[in-house]
Amino acid sequence: MYVLDFNVLIYAFRQDAPQHRACYAWLNGSLTTGEGVGVPSWVEREVLRINTLPSLGDLAAPPQDVFAFLYALRKHPAYQLVEPGPNHLPIFEDLCQRLGLRGNDLNDAFMAALAIERGATLVSTDRGFSRFPGLRRVDPLEE
Template sequence: MIVPDVNLLVYAYDRTAPAHRRARAWWESVLSGYEPVGLPWIAVLAFVRLTTHPTLNDNPMTVVQARECVESWLERGHVRLLSPEATTFLRFFELLAVGGVGGNLCTDALIAALAEEHGGKVYSNDADFGRFAGIAWENPLR
């Protein structure tokens, strides 16, 4: 299962991002493929928050546009949402303990826990996922 981090989703839709073209090509190939894709709820929330934020974007999406993006992903038979379970939170805290810090790693730890729970691999442009021992991850932009 492919579990994308929010940075790749944002880059795929932010035409001003330096990695836009590569992220867009990667995301379109994922959506056109057949490998299962698990979208962590927290990544969807962050995608909507970041792409609709008026001070972070010269041309922010409307909430309707962001919703349409997410709906278009979920309309594909191999894409689904991943929601945390009670056991996810146990693994989340274990990963934070191994990483030795909370703060900015909290979202990454939750995405990593969800990926592990569903037998997935995290795809991100963020090397912090390498801090979580045993979590499969890859940077598709390299």
């Protein structure tokens, strides 16, 4: 199973992004082969939030377009919502303590802990995830 970071879905949605082609191809390929693509609910929220930011000006997407994208993904049998389970908090705590993380770094540790707990591979274009011991990661831009 794969767990997706929000940047992959943002790039897959945004046809104007230089990363669009690689992320869209990776997502489409993974959904088509049925490997299991897990997405936390907060990732869907971030995809909506970031793509509709008023600061993007004319590049901001209409919310209904982002919702349509998310609904289309949810209809796919290989797509599933994933949330932290009972072992998430101790894994999260261990990562934070081992790496001395605070502040904004906690978001990445939270996501890494989810993938580790599920025995999944995290899919992200953020190379910062490579610092987490025990985390398997794939970057669609490097494939």
